[in-house]
Structures are given as C-alpha cells and as structure tokens.
Amino acid sequence: xxxxxxxxxxxxxxxxxxxxxxxxxxxxxxxxxxxxxxxxxxxxxxxxxxxxxxxxxxxxxxxxxxxxxxxxxxxxxxxxxxxxxxxxxxxxxxxxxxxxxxxxxxxxxxxxxxxxxxxxxxxxxxxxxxxxxxxxxxxxxxxxxxxxxxxxxxxxxxxxxxxxxxxxxxxxxxxxxxxxxxxxxxxxxxxxxxxxxxxxxxxxxxxxxxxxxxxxxxxxxxxxxxxxxxxxxxxxxxxxxxxxxxxxxxxxxxxxxxxxxxxxxxxxxxxxxxxxxxxxxxxxxxxxxxxxxxxxxxxxxxxxxxxxxxxxxxxxxxxxxxxxxxxxxxxxxxxxxxxxxxxxxxxxxxxxxxxxxxxxxxxxxxxxxxxxxxxx
Amino acid sequence: xxxxxxxxxxxxxxxxxxxxxxxxxxxxxxxxxxxxxxxxxxxxxxxxxxxxxxxxxxxxxxxxxxxxxxxxxxxxxxxxxxxxxxxxxxxxxxxxxxxxxxxxxxxxxxxxxxxxxxxxxxxxxxxxxxxxxxxxxxxxxxxxxxxxxxxxxxxxxxxxxxxxxxxxxxxxxxxxxxxxxxxxxxxxxxxxxxxxxxxxxxxxxxxxxxxxxxxxxxxxxxxxxxxxxxxxxxxxxxxxxxxxxxxxxxxxxxxxxxxxxxxxxxxxxxxxxxxxxxxxxxxxxxxxxxxxxxxxxxxxxxxxxxxxxxxxxxxxxxxxxxxxxxxxxxxxxxxxxxxxxxxxxxxxxxxxxxxxxxxxxxxxxxx
Numbered sequence: 001x002x003x004x005x006x007x008x009x010x011x012x013x014x015x016x017x018x019x020x021x022x023x024x025x026x027x028x029x030x031x032x033x034x035x036x037x038x039x040x041x042x043x044x045x046x047x048x049x050x051x052x053x054x055x056x057x058x059x060x061x062x063x064x065x066x067x068x069x070x071x072x073x074x075x076x077x078x079x080x081x082x083x084x085x086x087x088x089x090x091x092x093x094x095x096x097x098x099x100x101x102x103x104x105x106x107x108x109x110x111x112x113x114x115x116x117x118x119x120x121x122x123x124x125x126x127x128x129x130x131x132x133x134x135x136x137x138x139x140x141x142x143x144x145x146x147x148x149x150x151x152x153x154x155x156x157x158x159x160x161x162x163x164x165x166x167x168x169x170x171x172x173x174x175x176x177x178x179x180x181x182x183x184x185x186x187x188x189x190x191x192x193x194x195x196x197x198x199x200x201x202x203x204x205x206x207x208x209x210x211x212x213x214x215x216x217x218x219x220x221x222x223x224x225x226x227x228x229x230x231x232x233x234x235x236x237x238x239x240x241x242x243x244x245x246x247x248x249x250x251x252x253x254x255x256x257x258x259x260x261x262x263x264x265x266x267x268x269x270x271x272x273x274x275x276x277x278x279x280x281x282x283x284x285x286x287x288x289x290x291x292x293x294x295x296x297x298x299x300x301x302x303x304x305x306x307x308x309x310x311x312x313x314x315x316x317x318x319x320x321x322x323x324x325x326x327x328x329x330x331x332x333x334x335x336x337x338x339x340x341x342x343x344x345x346x347x348x349x350x351x352x353x354x355x356x357x358x359x360x361x362x363x364x365x366x367x368x369x370x371x372x373x374x375x376x
Numbered sequence: 377x378x379x380x381x382x383x384x385x386x387x388x389x390x391x392x393x394x395x396x397x398x399x400x401x402x403x404x405x406x407x408x409x410x411x412x413x414x415x416x417x418x419x420x421x422x423x424x425x426x427x428x429x430x431x432x433x434x435x436x437x438x439x440x441x442x443x444x445x446x447x448x449x450x451x452x453x454x455x456x457x458x459x460x461x462x463x464x465x466x467x468x469x470x471x472x473x474x475x476x477x478x479x480x481x482x483x484x485x486x487x488x489x490x491x492x493x494x495x496x497x498x499x500x501x502x503x504x505x506x507x508x509x510x511x512x513x514x515x516x517x518x519x520x521x522x523x524x525x526x527x528x529x530x531x532x533x534x535x536x537x538x539x540x541x542x543x544x545x546x547x548x549x550x551x552x553x554x555x556x557x558x559x560x561x562x563x564x565x566x567x568x569x570x571x572x573x574x575x576x577x578x579x580x581x582x583x584x585x586x587x588x589x590x591x592x593x594x595x596x597x598x599x600x601x602x603x604x605x606x607x608x609x610x611x612x613x614x615x616x617x618x619x620x621x622x623x624x625x626x627x628x629x630x631x632x633x634x635x636x637x638x639x640x641x642x643x644x645x646x647x648x649x650x651x652x653x654x655x656x657x658x659x660x661x662x663x664x665x666x667x668x669x670x671x672x673x674x675x676x677x678x679x680x681x682x683x684x685x686x687x688x689x690x691x692x693x694x695x696x697x698x699x700x701x702x703x704x705x706x707x708x709x710x711x712x713x714x715x716x717x718x719x720x721x722x723x724x725x726x727x728x729x730x731x732x733x734x735x736x737x738x739x740x741x742x743x
Contacts, residue, residue, distance in 0.1 A: 035652040036668070074447075075649070260654065268651045269669070275651070281448075281644050283636035284408030284667035284683075285653065286627060293661055297652040300409070300668050301637075312652070 001082055004119040006139055006196070008052050009110070010043055011103055012127035013060030018248050021348060025372050027059065029127030030066040031252075032331045032349055034259045034268060035299040035314045037277045038069055039246060040127050044085075045275045048076040050135035052123065054083035056113055058106045060090060060099060065374055075278035088113060102217030108206040114199060122202055124195040124219065130255045130266065131192075131243040132273040138196055138237045141173075148201035148232040149224070151175065152194035154239050164190035165220050167236050175234040178224050189236055192243055195219060201232060242266040253346060253366045256312055256329055260297050282315050290321065299332070306338075317347075320355070328360065334370070348372045377516045378492040379508070379567070380427040380456070381420035384474050385413060385439060385500040386463030391615035394738035395716060401613070402500035403438040405699045405717065407626050407636075408667035408682050411442050412613070413500040414645045420496065421449045422641040423508035427456030429486045430500075431463045431479045448644045459486060474499045474564050475588035481577050492570050497588075499564030503611030503622050505635040505643065511567055511604045520602035521572035522592070524548060525565040527610045532559025536614040538589055540603060548601040551593035562589070563606055609635055616714060620734045623680040623697045626665045650683050658689050667700075674704065688723070696734070713737060 016028030023031060029040035040057075047055055055078065059066060066087075072078075073085030088110050090099050100106035107114075107124065114122060121142065123135055133152075142150040153167050161182070168177035168187040179185070197205075205223050209215050215222045228234055242265040244255040258266050268275045282301025287293065294309035301316035306323035314332035319325060322339040330336065334347045337355035344367070345360030347353060351370025359369045385402035395404055402413040413430075420428050428451060432439055445451070446458030464478040475497060487495060494515060496508060506525075515523040526540050532555020539555035540548050540562055555561065568576075580591050592599060609631045611622035625631045636643060650669030655661070659672040666672065669684035674691030681687070682699045688706035696713045698704065705723035712729030715721070716739040725743055729735035737743065 269654060269671070276649055279647060279649055281642045281647070283626070283632070283643070284665045284681075286632060286665050287661045287663070289663045291661060293655045293659055295657050296655045298655065298666070299652040303632075 001117075004054060004083070004117055006052060006121040006123055006135070007054040007056070007083070007114065007117050007119045008047050008123040008125055008135075009056045009058060009107055009114070010040070010047075010125045010127050011106060012040060012057050012063075012066060013100055013106060014128070015061045016128065016247070019246075019252060019368075020249065021368055021371050022249070022252070022346070023062075025062060025374060026065040027061050027063055027127075028246075030063075030069055032314055033130070033246070033252075034256050035297050035312045035329075035332075036279055037268075037275060039130070040066065040070070041275055041277045042130050042132070043125050043127055044070075044073075044076045044078075046131070046133050046135060046273070047123075047125075048078065048276060049132075049273045050139075052135065053078055053080050054086075054117055054119075056086045056088045056110060057127070058088050058100065058110065060106075063087070063089060069278055071278060076276050083117070086113065102222075103219045104206060104209055104215075104223050105217035107202070108210050108217070111203060111206060114203075119199055122197050122199050124193075124197065126193045126245075128246055129192070129194075129243065130246055131239075131241065132266070132275070133194070133239060133241070133243075134273065135196075138194075138239075141235070141237045142196045142198075145173070145235045146233060147196075147235040148198050149227055149234045150196045150237050151224070151234065152192045152239050153189040153236045154192055154243050156188050156190045158185070158188050161185035161188045161190065165193075167191055169236045173235045173237075175228060175236055178220075178228055180220060189238070191220065192239060193220075193245075194239075196237075201227070249346070249366055249368060253329065257310075260295065260310075260312065280315065288321070306336075306340075314349070327362075331372075333373075342369075345369050349374055377494060377512060379423075379425050379494040379496055379512050380486075380490055380492040380570075381416075381425045381429070382480075382486065382495055382497045383413065383416045383420075383428065383430045383500050384463075384476075384479065384497065385436070386431045386433040386476065386479055387474055387499075387501075388433075389501075389614055392613075392619065393616065393736050395616070395619070395714070395736060397738070398435060399438040400433050400435060400500075403436075403442055404501070404613070404619070405682060406503065406619075407623060408665050408680055409648075410643060410645045411439075412503070413439065413443070414643055415503055415505070416498050416500045417443075417446075417449045417451070418641070418643045419498075419504070419506050419508065421451065421644070423506075423512070425496065425508070426451065426453060427459075427490060427492070429459040429461050429483065431461050431483060433463045436460075442646055444646070448646050461486060473587040476584075477577075477580060477586055477588050477591065478584040480573075480588065481581055481584050484574065484577050487570055487573050487577075490570065494567050495570050495573055496565065496567045498566075501613055502564060503613070503625070503635065504563070504606070504609060505638060505641055506563075506565075506606055506608065507641065508567075514604055515567045515602070518602050520547070520600045521569045522599065523567050523602040523604050525563040525567075525604050525606050526560040527563055527606045527608075528558060529555070529561045530558055532556055532561065535559075535561055535612065537564070537612065538562035542603050546603045548592075548596060548603060550596065551589060560603070560605075561610070561612075563610055566601075567604075616734050616736055617732050620695070620697060620712070620714060621732075623665075624678060624695075626680060627663050627678065648683060659687075674706075682717075695731075716741075719743075 288305035320338035348370035350373030667683040
C-alpha cells in the first residue's frame with residue numbers, strides 16, 4: 001500500500017439541535033441543502049477536489065440516512081481499492097465500549113483506523129460547513145512551514161470576532177495565542193474548525209489528552225491550547241472565500257439562498273471545484289401549463305403547477321395549482337397541495353401540506369414546517 | 377423461473393437523419409436526461425432480471441460510454457450482470473429489423489452458458505415501463521415456446537413495425553408489416569424458452585440474414601406463438617416526428633406518472649450529477665420538462681430541455697427538444713425544432729419547423 005500524504009477525518013456525529021425538527025431524525029451533515037445536496041456534500045467534494053481519497057466519517061447521532069447516503073463513496077469518486085470512505089461509529093473493545101465524548105475523543109477512538117493507513121498528515125473537518133476549499137494548498141503551507149498543526153482561519157468583522165475561536169498569529173503566521181470567544185479580541189482571524197495535523201504530533205496529543213481526566217476532549221478547548229503551551233509549531237492558513245457554518249435555522253436558510261443570490265462567492269453551477277452529490281434517480285422536472293417561476297432553483301423530479309418566487313424546490317417535490325411559494329425552501333419530496341401560501345418557510349423533507357394551508361409570513365422569522373418523512 | 381434478457385441495439389433508422397449519423401437508436405438522448413436504451417435495461421432489472429446481454433453495433437461508442445459496466449442498473453455484478461456482445465456487420469440489416477438472426481447466432485454462447493428457463497428479447501428504442509413478471513408467469517403456464525408482447529393501437533396504418541393477428545385463444549395467426557384500424561402492434565419484445573432458442577438457431581441458422589420475426593412469420597404453421605397484451609404507454613420512435621411526440625408525452629400527467637414516477641419501477645440512467653436548474657428573472661416556462669443544470673432566462677413552452685442548456689433572455693422555445701449543452705441566444709425563436717447535443721443558436725435567429733415535422737439541427741452545429 002502506498003503511504004498516503006493525508007487522509008481526512010470528518011466529524012459528523014453532532015446532533016445539531018439548533019436546527020430543530022430538521023435534525024429530529026437525521027444527523028446534521030445529512031440534512032438536505034440547496035435542493036439536491038446534503039450538507040456533507042461540500043466537505044466530501046472538497047476532499048475529492050483536493051485529491052483526498054480516504055475519508056473516515058465519524059458518526060454517532062442518528063446516522064442511518066447518512067450511512068445510506070454516503071454509501072461506497074462512489075458519488076465522490078472514492079470507491080477506490082486503496083482507501084475510500086469509512087463510516088466510523090463508536091465500537092466496543094476488550095474493556096467495553098464508550099460513546100464519543102468530544103471531537104478529539106472521537107478521533108482518539110479511531111487511532112487504530114488512522115494507523116491502518118499511517119498517513120503523514122491528518123485533516124480534521126466538520127461535516128456542517130458550506131464552502132469550497134482546496135486542501136492541497138493548505139497542506140502545502142503546512143509542509144512548507146514544517147508545522148505540527150495548521151489551522152485554517154478566515155477574517156471576520158472585528159465586531160463579530162467575540163463569537164468565534166480567535167487565533168492570534170505573528171507575522172510569519174505562527175500562532176501565538178488562541179482564545180475561545182474572547183470578550184476583547186486582539187485578532188479577527190477565526191478558526192474554521194479545519195485542521196491539518198502531522199499524524200505523529202496528533203497521535204501523541206490524543207494519547208496525552210485521553211489520559212488527562214480534566215480534559216473535555218475537544219480540539220479547540222483542549223488539544224490546541226496544550227500544543228501551543230508546549231511550544232509546538234502551530235500555524236494559521238488564511239482562507240479567503242465563502243465559508244458558512246450552518247448551525248442555526250437562519251444560517252441554514254441564508255446560505256442556501258446564497259447558492260442562488262451570491263453566485264460570485266459560492267457557485268454550484270460552475271465546474272470549478274464542483275460539488276458532487278449522491279442523487280436519487282428522478283426524471284427531469286415538469287412545469288405545468290400555469291406555472292409561474294420567478295428567480296428560483298428547481299431540482300429534478302419536481303412537479304410544479306403553481307407559482308414559485310425566489311425559492312428553492314428540492315428533488316421530487318410537488319407544488320399544487322394556485323399555490324404561491326415565496327422566499328422559501330421546499331426540501332426533497334415534500335408535497336404541497338393546491339392554493340397554499342408558503343412564505344419565508346422551510347418545508348421539511350417529505351412533509352405533506354394540505355390544500356389552502358398558509359405557512360410562514362413575510363415579516364416573521366424563517367420557520368421550519370413539518371417533521372421529516374425520509375425516503376432514501 | 378429464471379429469466380435472462382437480451383437487448384438488441386444493432387439497428388438505427390435513416391429517417392432520424394443526423395441524429396443517428398454517429399449513434400444507434402439505442403443511444404438517442406431522450407426526455408431530458410435519458411437515452412432510449414435506459415427503458416429496456418430498467419424494465420428488465422425492475423422485473424428481477426440480473427443477466428442482460430446487449431447486442432451492440434459497430435458504432436457503439438456512445439452506447440458503451442453511456443452504459444459502462446452497467447452500474448446505474450445494478451448490473452455490475454459477480455453473478456450474471458451485463459454482457460456487451462458484438463453485433464454482425466452493419467449494412468446488411470433492413471430498415472426496422474430488430475432481431476437479425478445472425479446477431480443471435482453469433483452470440484449463442486450467451487444462451488448456452490446460462491441455465492435460465494426463459495429469455496426476454498427486446499428492442500432498445502421504445503419508451504415504456506413494463507413489469508415483465510406477469511409476462512413471465514403467463515408464458516411459464518403456457519405450452520407455447522414463444523410469447524410476443526403487443527399493444528392495441530387505433531389506426532394501425534399510421535405505425536411502422538409489425539402487427540399480430542391472433543385467434544380466439546390469443547395465438548398468433550399472422551404477422552404483417554401493416555395494420556389497419558385497431559391493430560395489435562408488436563412491441564419489439566418477446567419471451568422464448570431458452571432451450572427452444574438454441575433449437576431455433578440450429579433449425580434456421582442458414583437463414584441468418586433474416587430477421588427472426590420474419591422467420592417466425594413464415595413458419596407460423598409449425599411454431600406456436602402466444603401473445604401478451606401490454607396496456608400501458610408505448611412510445612415508439614421511427615422518425616423525427618415520433619421523437620418530438622414521444623418526448624412531449626412526458627408532459628402528459630398520466631404518462632409521466634406511469635412511466636417516470638413509479639417509485640417501484642424507476643427508469644435508471646447514467647447520473648451526471650448536475651446542479652439544480654436555475655431560473656432567472658424573465659423566465660416563463662409552461663408545460664415543459666426542464667433538466668438539471670439548465671439556466672433559463674427566456675420563454676419555454678411544450679418543450680423538453682435537456683441538462684445544462686442555457687436559454688437566453690427573450691428567447692422563445694416552443695414545441696421543441698433541446699438536447700444537452702445547448703445554447704439558445706438572446707431573442708432566438710425555435711418552434712418545432714430538435715437540437716442535438718452542443719448546438720448553439722445565435723442571438724435573434726428564428727427557426728420554424730412544420731407542425732409535426734420538426735427540423736433537426738445536427739450535433740455541435742452553430743446557427
């Protein structure tokens with residue numbers, strides 16, 4: 001087996017409870033996004049586009065849809081002999097089994113997995129970020145700096161810096177300070193939760209962290225501060241471009257609308273760093289004789305008889321005659337009857353909306369309607 | 377009862393002009409994202425048939441590119457799976473022939489090495505969604521070695537192909553090239569006992585320049601043939617007008633639901649994984665089928681738009697089929713036109729085909 005320069009470990013175990021009913025039956029990375037994608041597509045496609053063919057996906061919370069969706073990884077060209085995608089749930093050993101207790105703990109429990117490939121470096125990713133990034137460039141910076149750890153950072157507005165994990169770096173990009181949600185930030189470089197570790201340094205840090213009974217086993221809270229205190233070589237990698245964490249309903253809604261409204265910054269239509277998905281087999285969409293479509297994104301398998309304005313209609317959704325959908329996102333396979341009015345709402349996957357229903361309003365917050373009825 | 381499938385793709389139609397210049401009918405793009413052969417393949421696998429042979433013609437590049445090792449149809453398997461087999465020399469076939477005996481004789485190993493009871497033989501250019509299980513059941517309960525599938529059509533004289541006359545027991549009494557009034561239109565599909573197929577090859581091998589259906593026609597006094605009526609939609613394509621009509625059938629509510637939206641019998645095809653279609657201000661789309669990756673700023677009516685087609689501002693596309701990667705410039709007007717892949721229509725160009733007589737614009741042309 002050829003030694004790998006880098007494999008990726010994608011953290012996909014969190015519940016994402018701030019997304020409410022969107023994650024009541026599936027893990028956040030498996031939540032529908034942009035009509036035909038699921039959130040995890042962005043991370044997996046970045047891996048593919050960066051030449052990474054070995055990815056461990058750490059799952060814990062309701063992983064069934066995610067498992068089925070990722071499948072063999074074929075959709076991201078990862079069905080390869082020497083590597084591929086691996087779904088990694090917690091498992092039992094000689095002394096019993098434990099749940100993953102934190103981001104670092106999840107990786108700790110899979111040290112054997114990483115040792116199987118024994119890569120030079122390990123890329124740690126979150127399964128809930130929307131962005132296009134070439135990790136090759138980050139790896140080059142990491143190697144050039146001879147770093148133990150490289151943290152990808154993005155400039156945020158100073159007034160928002162206190163919401164993030166902030167890295168303070170010297171002129172050469174060497175991290176001198178890390179502060180989690182600082183009240184008085186002295187830097188506006190926010191950690192994106194994307195790390196490249198040399199495997200040797202990470203392995204050592206994980207073993208030590210595991211032995212530390214005080215630790216919460218979190219990369220941001222425990223591993224990075226400790227490595228920094230020990231004087232290891234930690235660097236920032238400045239990412240410029242579109243990057244969103246879709247942790248809340250609002251950010252989930254806004255970043256999907258960006259796919260349609262902010263083509264300059266995040267573009268799923270061009271072939272540059274293409275976003276791949278494991279799409280179901282749907283026929284092309286049908287727009288009926290009275291359909292009225294304003295600026296919108298509509299997917300395969302949809303049937304639209306009504307009016308759709310500034311909205312995203314997910315795969316296989318049906319929109320009845322006389323219905324008006326505005327500033328909304330209809331997730332896959334939702335079925336919306338006749339003469340409904342859907343405004344500023346997210347209609348959950350597979351939800352049935354009866355005729356004449358009114359959901360959401362122009363002035364209110366974006367709401368999520370219905371419980372997911374998943375068909376994979 | 378084990379059944380295997382044999383799809384004949386070694387035929388084209390000169391009446392489709394440039395569309396079949398470099399490809400077989402089997403690989404004609406259809407319905408926004410499909411190729412015609414998807415229907416034969418999907419119908420077989422959806423009926424539980426996991427060993428499928430395809431008789432490919434010499435110009436099978438586009439076909440092989442589309443089918444690969446059969447993964448979209450779950451035919452990339454250890455047991456059975458997909459068998460691509462060479463067809464015989466081109467040019468010997470007669471128009472409309474589907475089952476040239478020479479193709480079958482040359483590939484007789486496909487039948488000999490399998491232990492299946494039956495073989496379903498079918499063409500590769502029909503748009504339909506058929507469950508073969510009732511056919512297999514009826515055939516296995518009958519003593520006839522062959523059962524042919526037909527659909528009743530009005531005005532048989534308007535159709536190309538074969539017509540079956542039957543007696544009161546549904547046995548074929550004649551096979552004709554013409555039908556008049558209500559006719560039993562042969563669906564280019566029959567089921568045959570596998571061992572009978574081997575015998576048939578032995579008996580009639582000397583007539584291998586003939587179509588198997590013509591040999592059956594000439595020997596009805598000695599061969600018992602049963603029939604099976606298919607009652608669903610059958611889209612047959614012989615010429616450009618058919619191609620437009622059968623594409624537009626996708627806008628029919630019942631046909632769309634029957635053929636394309638049956639969750640138990642999906643039509644599978646090679647996935648290109650395009651982004652969703654993007655509609656921009658100015659788009660006005662009515663009664664049309666739009667595929668992934670399109671960018672629509674103009675008007676579209678009664679048309680089928682394939683993936684990644686751009687339709688510019690104030691452009692009008694009516695009663696037309698625009699195949700993948702088409703570029704329709706601002707203000708262009710197309711009515712009754714079929715554009716092959718990668719066609720560019722420049723700004724302001726207007727093209728009007730006849731009603732039911734569409735103009736075909738060949739692959740990669742710029743107008």
